[in-house]
Amino acid sequence: MKKRTLQRGLSAFWWLTLIFLYLPLAVVVFFSFNAANSAARFTGFSLRWYERLLGNEQIISAFWNSMVLAIVSAVLALVIGCLLGYGMYRHRHRKLGWLIVLIYLPIVLPDIVFGISEMAFFVSIHRYTGLLQPGLLTMIISHVTFQIPFVALIVYSRLVGLDPTLFEAAKDLYATPFKRAWHFLLPTIKPALISAFFLSFTLSIDDFVISFFTSGPESATLPIYIWGAIKKGVTPEINAIAALMIGAVAIAALMSLLFNRQGQR
């Protein structure tokens, strides 16, 4: 009897928490369809903010900046991080404590410290050499820096989970290290590589602080554009673009759910 009331209470608390988690997102989506330019009163259904989005060149260019940044940085991080993860596995019996510290550094460093370090560094280098002007390039460099550790750790944990005798067998089967890598290693860790790529991509899209401090005047991403609009108090289209980004996340969530289902079967 007592147990059942506890369970009921917990269930109610669970639903309240879900409302708490989704209410801010729901409000943004709801008011993106508002006819009036207000976040307090809903006057009628309208798609005019979405129409205005398509005509806003700044938003379109911010969207492409976000995409280029996320894809280029994720690909670079995948290559470098995969090599690093493999190296960590191959040499795991050596004393590589310094390497572990190095890999955890980008993860534990607070975003703001990360961002301003990069900014101070790039600005100073640019002043003395003319290289690395703040823009898409410096943003890509910074994003790769925080993505590498995640890729390396995912690849490493996948390799550690494998049966070590597989590596012996591969050595017997394929003559050169390159053939071994191509025919055995890469296919074996493919799932890890795919999830590492998507994680890197998501981390890049999700990031605001580090992008904000390393960006230049021409390289605003969507979050940076939204930030600027909120700060200036000009927000009519912001609900619409934010709603589209929330929609993208919802699709990603559904896809990950479907993948999970397939994995269980």
Added chain:
Amino acid sequence: MVESSRMASRGRAVVGESRHLLFSVAPGATWIVVFLVLPSLYLMAVAFMTNGPYGLPQMPLTLNSFEQLAGFGFLGWSPGNLYTLLRSLWQTFLATVLVVIVAYPIAYYITTCRIKWRAIMLLLVVVPSWTNQVIRTFGWMNLLAPGTPLSDLAQWLGFIPPNMGLYPSNFAVTLGLVYNFLPFMVLPLYAAFEKLDTAQVQAAQDLYASPLRAFWHAVFPQTLPGLLAGTVLVAIPAFGMYVIPELLGGGKGMMLGNLVANQFAGGSNWPLGAAGAILMLIATFIGLFAMRRIGKRLGGGEEVVI
């Protein structure tokens, strides 16, 4: 003859291993050293430089920036920066405690549900954090602005003066922090609850322990590693938070992250900003170190290392 050729092949193997290390580990390690370790060291050096015109660092080396951080300026001492620092500590503490209070029952509840539902429930908790932080915080701005139902309710209850909103305020910042970090606490706590040894709980109940005592002696210690991991994941980034206090806090809700960022964004005073960043780094490493020590004493050291 045989001996020498074996020696040679072993020698080749060692060279091969070293070359392998060079090709696999070196690119990533070099990247992090050049693009993160060097910039951080440069930032630390900036903290000890003099603030030049346009806020750019100059020689000679001084401790001036740390004095400014403590509140000593041209016009004598002012408590502004110290208030900001104390506010950051208080907000971090408050948000972490509240996140634990919400996450604990949620994590437990998920483990009591059917296995096929658990993955979906965890996903539901995590999905909001996949959206960009700026958008999530913007959602709260919409909810807490003047004239919204929540603000009207707060006015009716007398929490805030008429015609005001719930934001900007310290309350809004706390709320934003709890919202932002809840999933980081639920996940490690869920992992701890899932491994819970129920035999211990059974034993406690068989010995006529009250539910509270059974919880305190049989359940709580087992979830402590998850709680510690969650605390690290919540408290460290919360202390350095920039976006939430900037959007929801207003001038009186500023935290250390805003103090640091303002010195760079406005270009006003790099050394002061760098000194604030050093403070944040020290707090980060003290936090990590303390958690590791406590974790090791509990014997769950492995899990606490994030």
